Amino acid sequence: MQLNPPTRSSSLRSKLSTAVCILLASAAPAVTPAVARADPPATQLDASLLIYGEHTRAKVVEPTVRVSRLFADGQTVSAQIGIDVITGATPSGGLPSGVSTTGPPGGDGVVSVTAASGGGGTGPSPADLPVTRFNDTRVALDADWQKPLGVLTPVVSGHFSRERDYQSIGGSGKLSLEMLHKLTTVTGGAGFNDDNVFPSGGTRAPLSDSTIIVGHDWNPKHVRGGLVGVSQILSRRWMIAVNGSRSLETGYLTEPYKVVSQMDPGSGLVVGQITERRPARRERSDILTSSVYHFLRDVLYLSHRYYWDDWGVRSNTFDLKYRHELQDSVYVQPHLRYYAQSPADFFRFGLVQGDPLPAFVSSDERLGPLRTATVGAMLGFTLPGTPGEWSVRAEYIRQFGKGHPDYVTGVQRDFNLFPPVNIGSLVVAYSLAF
Amino acid sequence: MRRMRRVALTLLLVGMTGGCATVQPWDRDLLAEKKMRFVPHPAVQAIDEHIYFSKEGSTGGQEVGGGGCGCN
Numbered sequence: 001m002q003l004n005p006p007t008r009s010s011s012l013r014s015k016l017s018t019a020v021c022i023l024l025a026s027a028a029p030a031v032t033p034a035v036a037r038a039d040p041p042a043t044q045l046d047a048s049l050l051i052y053g054e055h056t057r058a059k060v061v062e063p064t065v066r067v068s069r070l071f072a073d074g075q076t077v078s079a080q081i082g083i084d085v086i087t088g089a090t091p092s093g094g095l096p097s098g099v100s101t102t103g104p105p106g107g108d109g110v111v112s113v114t115a116a117s118g119g120g121g122t123g124p125s126p127a128d129l130p131v132t133r134f135n136d137t138r139v140a141l142d143a144d145w146q147k148p149l150g151v152l153t154p155v156v157s158g159h160f161s162r163e164r165d166y167q168s169i170g171g172s173g174k175l176s177l178e179m180l181h182k183l184t185t186v187t188g189g190a191g192f193n194d195d196n197v198f199p200s201g202g203t204r205a206p207l208s209d210s211t212i213i214v215g216h217d218w219n220p221k222h223v224r225g226g227l228v229g230v231s232q233i234l235s236r237r238w239m240i241a242v243n244g245s246r247s248l249e250t251g252y253l254t255e256p257y258k259v260v261s262q263m264d265p266g267s268g269l270v271v272g273q274i275t276e277r278r279p280a281r282r283e284r285s286d287i288l289t290s291s292v293y294h295f296l297r298d299v300l301y302l303s304h305r306y307y308w309d310d311w312g313v314r315s316n317t318f319d320l321k322y323r324h325e326l327q328d329s330v331y332v333q334p335h336l337r338y339y340a341q342s343p344a345d346f347f348r349f350g351l352v353q354g355d356p357l358p359a360f361v362s363s364d365e366r367l368g369p370l371r372t373a374t375v376g377a378m379l380g381f382t383l384p385g386t387p388g389e390w391s392v393r394a395e396y397i398r399q400f401g402k403g404h405p406d407y408v409t410g411v412q413r414d415f416n417l418f419p420p421v422n423i424g425s426l427v428v429a430y431s432l433a434f
Numbered sequence: 435m436r437r438m439r440r441v442a443l444t445l446l447l448v449g450m451t452g453g454c455a456t457v458q459p460w461d462r463d464l465l466a467e468k469k470m471r472f473v474p475h476p477a478v479q480a481i482d483e484h485i486y487f488s489k490e491g492s493t494g495g496q497e498v499g500g501g502g503c504g505c506n
Contacts, residue, residue: 048477051484054491062484066477076470138503159502166504172497181456225494230470236461245494255506286494294464301472307492315492323469341491366491366506368492377476397490404494409472425485429477 044068050430055422057131058088076148084163089131093363094277095261096127098269100409127415132257138163142413143193151178159193165256166217168195174227183233185242187196195224199256206254207357219252235292239259249282253399260363267352268410271353274398276362279345284309295326312345329382335395337374343367349405361398368418369402376425397423472496 015131050062064082071077140161146153151177160172172191180185202213208425225247233239262272265344286307293300308314317338323333344367347361376395383390457465464470473479473496486492488505 046477047480050481062481064477064481137476140488161502163504166502168502168504170502183457193495193502197504221502227497233457233462236457237464237470239465239470243495245493283491284494286492291471292470293469294467299469303495305492305495307494315489315490317492321472321473325464339486339492344491366489370490372486372490378475391475391478397485408469423489427478427481429475431477 001312001318007223026324034096034109040413042068042070043434045432045434046429048056048427048430051426053424054088056089057421058090065287072109073147076145078142078144080140080142081139082142084136084140086138087135089133089416092130092132093208093255093258093260094130095270095408095412095417096129096415098126098415107354109280112269129417129419136164138166144209149377151182152176153178155189157191166195168193168290170194170223173262181217185231187227187229187231189227190238191223191225191227193221195221195251196221197221197256198254201250203256204275207274207361209272210259221249221251221253223247223249239292241290243290244287246283248286251280253280253282254278255362255364258362258364260348260361262353263350263409265352265354265409268408268412274357276364277360278362279311279360282309299323307341309366312343315339315341324399329380333378333380335374335376335378335393337372339370339374341346341370343369348407349403350412352407352409365399365401365418370418371400373398373400380425387434388430391427391429393425393427393429395425397425399423 007152010308020320021317028268044067048064048068050060050064052058052060052062064080064179066078066080067078068078080168119216127426137390138161140159142157144157146155155174157172161168170191170193172189174187174189176185176187178184183320195370196218198216198218198226201220202216204210205212205214211281222321225245227243227245229241229243259273260274260276261270262274263269274308284307286305288303290303290306291301291412293302299322301319301323303317303319305316305317305319307317318336320336321333323331325331346358346359346362346365347367347369348358349368351357374395374397376393378391380389381389384389398420401417401418404413405417408417449490468474479496483493484503484505487503
């Protein structure tokens, strides 16, 4: 009497078991926002307030409200409005004057310089970088739509923003495809921005002394970009993703109010200044790798971005967040970020009088040998007896760079042309589903 | 740059290889939590991107297109 089941039956059972697993896996919710859309609430409200301040420079207050409507078929429609109120000062791009009208060099004398905006700028001492005072208000509207269609999820977004001297209209589309039992998600997308720059007082002639206005028309700036990405579930606790994006900017890419100082070849004192000029084309690329790992309760987020463009800027950005659960619905999330970039090919702190003018030049510190370090933490919590989730985040940002180039002359050699900038930011966010 | 591309490609291949190790649907409870998204706080992420876009020479990463700004 044969009591053992035949081999064929065992094989069949195995195949059936595998088939059931595959079916179950296919029916499983995706590990993306698609999971969260199971039994979704009808409406989601997200509100945030940013308070941002640079020591002795710009201050920003930015309230944002976003409303999302979730439908039973998984479709989501969102709309957002944000308002930036910006005041303060920004570096004009010029070098320290090196002289004082009210005190000795290095003292507390105040030196006035002419700024590109026409409003004038002041440097509190001969060694300080001149700044330009400004204020502006920016209103931004965003809307997006997405709907899961089986293993595909299309997302379409639109954007409009307006400020005193800049307008942006843009749109983008993305398509995600879930594969391999929803362990892998491949995403592709493209976007555009048709922006316009209309500087206050008209567009200044590049490489001129700021008094030559070439027109009062809008200067177009176009951005076209694409993105591909893959995210992968590696284990029950671990996901990684790799995104690559590329964009092409064309048109008016010059910063309209920035100037470049001209220094005396001997003394280094500032003897003049000209408006900057940048190429009318910029091709940017980057690769972003991300990882999310779930410990017993805590979560570790890591990412690295490598960026390069045809202006010569290369950068690395390292980002770390660690969400530590304190108790139910209460967590603290420390954040560290470090950013380092190489300067653009045409970046100069200043020019030496008498030297031939370069085709392109900018002394905008954002195109310089810049470093940024960020330290902060977020506290997430719910208030007893009230709906919704709160989060409060405070961060300290320090920007610094190499400020002693070998091509400056005279007194400029004594100055740090890239003094550190200390920045504080506070974000309060509230999220409510109803 | 070549090295970075190599690293990215390696990570990609590692990721794709990892796909061979199936995580069963009933084992995806942790992965389904909101905090396991690559961007668990999109509003805060958008604020950060705006700050760093206006203060640094680089941009890009998570999104394509997006809001233009005269701040840089």
